[in-house]
Amino acid sequence: MLDFIVKRLLQVVLVVFLALTVVFFLIRLSGDPTTLFLPPDAPREQIEEYRELLGFNRPLYVQYGDFMFNAVQGDFGQSLRSGEDALSLVLQRMPATFQLAISALFLSIIIAIPLGVLSAYKRNTFFDKASVGITVIGQAIPNFWFGLILIYIFAAQLQLLPSSGGGSLSHLVLPVITLALYSVSRFVRFTRSAMLDVLSKDYIRTSRAAGAPTSRLIMKYALKNSLIPIITLVALDLGVLLGGAVITEAVFSWPGVGRLLHQSLMNRDFPIVLAGVFIIAIIYAVINFIADILYAYVNPQIRVK
Amino acid sequence: MLRKKGVIAFLLVMVLVLAACTEGTNTDSTSNQSDSGEDGNGGPLVIGFEADASTLMANHDVNYTTDTLIRNIYDPLIDREGETGEFVPVLAEEWENIDELTWRLKLKEGVTFHNGAQFNADAVKYSIDYILNEENGSFYRSRWANVEEVVAVSEYEVEIHTSVPFPSMIQRIAEDLLIVEPGYVEEVGIEQASNEPVGTGAYTFVDWSRDNHLKLVAYEDYWQGSPDIQEVEFRIIPEFSARMSAFMSGEIHLFKNIPVDSVEQFDSEEIGEIASSRINYLALSNLVEGPLQDVKVRQAINYAIDADELLETVLNGYGTRITGPLSQINSDYTETEDYGYDPDLAVQLIEEAGYDPNELTLTLDTPSGRYPMDSHVAQAIASQLQSIGITVNVQVNEWGRHLEKIQNRETGDMYILGWGPAFDGQSTIENLFTQEAPYSSFYQEDIEEKITQTNQLFDQDERKAGYEEIQQDLVEQAAWVPLWQQADLYAISTSLNFTQRVDEKLNVYEMSWK
Numbered sequence: 001m002l003d004f005i006v007k008r009l010l011q012v013v014l015v016v017f018l019a020l021t022v023v024f025f026l027i028r029l030s031g032d033p034t035t036l037f038l039p040p041d042a043p044r045e046q047i048e049e050y051r052e053l054l055g056f057n058r059p060l061y062v063q064y065g066d067f068m069f070n071a072v073q074g075d076f077g078q079s080l081r082s083g084e085d086a087l088s089l090v091l092q093r094m095p096a097t098f099q100l101a102i103s104a105l106f107l108s109i110i111i112a113i114p115l116g117v118l119s120a121y122k123r124n125t126f127f128d129k130a131s132v133g134i135t136v137i138g139q140a141i142p143n144f145w146f147g148l149i150l151i152y153i154f155a156a157q158l159q160l161l162p163s164s165g166g167g168s169l170s171h172l173v174l175p176v177i178t179l180a181l182y183s184v185s186r187f188v189r190f191t192r193s194a195m196l197d198v199l200s201k202d203y204i205r206t207s208r209a210a211g212a213p214t215s216r217l218i219m220k221y222a223l224k225n226s227l228i229p230i231i232t233l234v235a236l237d238l239g240v241l242l243g244g245a246v247i248t249e250a251v252f253s254w255p256g257v258g259r260l261l262h263q264s265l266m267n268r269d270f271p272i273v274l275a276g277v278f279i280i281a282i283i284y285a286v287i288n289f290i291a292d293i294l295y296a297y298v299n300p301q302i303r304v305k
Numbered sequence: 306m307l308r309k310k311g312v313i314a315f316l317l318v319m320v321l322v323l324a325a326c327t328e329g330t331n332t333d334s335t336s337n338q339s340d341s342g343e344d345g346n347g348g349p350l351v352i353g354f355e356a357d358a359s360t361l362m363a364n365h366d367v368n369y370t371t372d373t374l375i376r377n378i379y380d381p382l383i384d385r386e387g388e389t390g391e392f393v394p395v396l397a398e399e400w401e402n403i404d405e406l407t408w409r410l411k412l413k414e415g416v417t418f419h420n421g422a423q424f425n426a427d428a429v430k431y432s433i434d435y436i437l438n439e440e441n442g443s444f445y446r447s448r449w450a451n452v453e454e455v456v457a458v459s460e461y462e463v464e465i466h467t468s469v470p471f472p473s474m475i476q477r478i479a480e481d482l483l484i485v486e487p488g489y490v491e492e493v494g495i496e497q498a499s500n501e502p503v504g505t506g507a508y509t510f511v512d513w514s515r516d517n518h519l520k521l522v523a524y525e526d527y528w529q530g531s532p533d534i535q536e537v538e539f540r541i542i543p544e545f546s547a548r549m550s551a552f553m554s555g556e557i558h559l560f561k562n563i564p565v566d567s568v569e570q571f572d573s574e575e576i577g578e579i580a581s582s583r584i585n586y587l588a589l590s591n592l593v594e595g596p597l598q599d600v601k602v603r604q605a606i607n608y609a610i611d612a613d614e615l616l617e618t619v620l621n622g623y624g625t626r627i628t629g630p631l632s633q634i635n636s637d638y639t640e641t642e643d644y645g646y647d648p649d650l651a652v653q654l655i656e657e658a659g660y661d662p663n664e665l666t667l668t669l670d671t672p673s674g675r676y677p678m679d680s681h682v683a684q685a686i687a688s689q690l691q692s693i694g695i696t697v698n699v700q701v702n703e704w705g706r707h708l709e710k711i712q713n714r715e716t717g718d719m720y721i722l723g724w725g726p727a728f729d730g731q732s733t734i735e736n737l738f739t740q741e742a743p744y745s746s747f748y749q750e751d752i753e754e755k756i757t758q759t760n761q762l763f764d765q766d767e768r769k770a771g772y773e774e775i776q777q778d779l780v781e782q783a784a785w786v787p788l789w790q791q792a793d794l795y796a797i798s799t800s801l802n803f804t805q806r807v808d809e810k811l812n813v814y815e816m817s818w819k
Contacts, residue, residue: 037367037444046446046447047447053442165542166517167514266704
């Protein structure tokens with residue numbers, strides 16, 4: 001087990017390193033940020049002076065080496081625009097993103113898994129067809145559009161909930177529903193097909209013949225065995241959600257990481273972008289790590305391997 | 306079974322912990338809908354904003370959003386009158402230039418900062434020195450590079466010494482400089498002062514949650530009298546549709562920049578319109594090799610584009626036509642002749658220049674979403690030029706890329722750009738029509754000479770005459786295709802008194818409840 005963990009940890013380091021490297025060079029392709037920060041009437045020699053001050057006049061590999069050297073020590077530099085520590089700007093946004101992501105995922109799971117199980121159990125009934133139909137629509141609806149419709153109905157027309165911003169529980173309702181819609185649809189479809197797969201297995205038929213009660217049949221025998229693909233999916237979705245749901249955060253003015261990164265990218269505030277990528281890469285890697293351990297719990301065969 | 310329960314319990318605890326540690330989870334009343342909602346009089350004024358300030362430190366970030374928000378916290382020495390753009394004294398009562406290299410300002414007495422400290426010449430010196438100090442990394446420094454030294458002559462008198470004659474010093478002071486409290490910044494450090502600002506302005510700082518809201522409350526001892534509106538919240542809502550919904554539900558009372566194609570979704574009494582001092586134009590580059598180096602071809606393009614038609618159809622009439630290099634609000638504006646729309650003459654001129662319009666191919670660069678309907682305008686211009694046979698390739702760029710292309714002279718023959726807010730001839734003409742200035746890509750030696758001469762004049766009448774001549778020259782040379790001054794469109798709650806300003810600022814002190 002220790003071997004397994006060490007190996008996985010090395011993988012985490014590699015993933016983070018590669019992600020930072022790729023993003024470092026990709027954002028440089030977008031050009032030099034100094035032109036965006038200085039007033040448009042700045043003379044050429046001033047632009048050069050700032051390039052020197054910020055280090056953008058050095059060869060790219062020197063900038064890269066310098067960046068990596070500092071990043072290893074946890075120093076991602078200062079925001080080019082405001083001069084504040086880039087990493088702490090990103091970390092300040094994490095709680096808001098966590099809150100949104102975990103709530104959306106939680107809501108998705110408690111709705112989707114029972115729905116998926118029921119759908120599979122009542123296969124080809126009206127209930128099943130309706131639930132499949134609705135989930136297809138749910139997956140097809142664009143996030144931003146659904147968000148705007150919710151705002152229009154619940155904030156602008158009924159005035160039940162605030163349209164935007166963060167701070168209270170009521171601010172959380174609409175963005176969580178918007179985010180959950182997509183995950184719910186995916187989870188329901190996945191749970192249903194995984195359950196169908198398991199329900200057609202011999203051992204289920206045997207248990208049924210042996211007189212096992214339906215609830216036990218589904219909950220203990222079938223669901224547990226169909227959980228593996230669902231765990232993968234949930235882990236992936238959580239990674240996506242924690243990376244910042246850029247569109248949903250923008251529509252609802254949710255002050256999370258996604259918006260910060262999007263804005264920093266548009267402003268070419270490179271240190272913030274790289275600090276954000278660092279955090280997100282770590283989160284992804286850690287979630288995958290946890291998912292692997294959960295597999296082992298759900299399926300002892302993996303543990304043995 | 307026990308383990309399973311443990312895992313579930315752990316997850317639940319995690320959810321609760323995460324929910325609890327979220328920033329500002331305490332439901333504070335101002336972000337609560339019913340409070341900020343319909344109760345027009347006396348409640349907090351909520352202004353919707355597209356983006357947030359990057360810092361609350363004054364004199365640091367050259368950025369419309371930052372400047373507009375913090376002008377409610379800090380006062381300038383000199384401001385502009387909201388309707389005409391003329392200079393009005395604020396913390397400076399009088400100013401004069403003693404000689405070509407020295408400006409003297411007499412300051413207002415009896416003004417206090419939010420922390421009780423007295424405003425005086427030291428505060429002015431400190432604020433300008435902040436810009437000049439390389440270590441602070443202020444993006445204003447390029448504009449203030451000519452300032453050599455600031456001297457506090459007495460408690461309420463300050464002198465600014467420049468290295469070269471700097472007639473536009475007052476413009477710089479009015480547009481850039483805000484006064485910070487030296488004692489406070491020194492005590493808490495720049496980082497904290499950037500997050501919890503102290504100024505002499507009409508509002509004191511309460512709370513800033515980045516990309517969420519900025520809350521201010523009236524400064525009771527404000528030297529111009531306590532503000533009418535007691536509480537203000539700038540709420541950051543990046544999406545236009547979300548801003549519109551928030552406005553319709555009464556969550557916000559004011560926001561700027563309604564897209565011209567969405568105006569009809571508002572009641573007419575909720576719309577405020579003003580001609581901005583920001584101009585949009587089609588630059589014709591004579592710095593890149595090509596047919597546009599010939600004045601006849603540039604003139605032909607001016608004749609071939611029907612700007613009135615573009616304004617009417619693409620912008621639904623929201624804008625004010627210009628015919629020369631400056632907006633009508635500009636203090637150095639002079640009337641210039643309009644080329645008008647004459648496609649036949651355009652064809653003739655192109656042929657005279659030795660080109661066949663049907664074989665002419667030009668490239669047109671445009672940003673998307675930076676100026677009202679910019680990329681649509683570009684498409685419409687392309688089709689107007691197409692109608693006299695010219696093939697136009699429209700290239701749509703992301704804003705940062707667009708700017709960079711222009712600065713590095715990598716654009717095609719033409720590009721769409723805006724300039725402003727601009728109130729004086731120098732800040733437009735010098736930055737657009739000289740060889741080093743990138744933003745029009747038009748340069749002619751004799752015109753640059755005139756610009757250099759005029760910029761050094763201190764006599765206002767001589768200056769004006771100089772800029773008038775330059776404007777006529779630029780039109781004659783068809784330096785660009787002048788399009789229009791943008792219309793700034795505001796959504797304003799019917800319970801709010803708000804008069805739009807030509808410089809696009811939102812000074813809450815000037816607003817009141819009905």
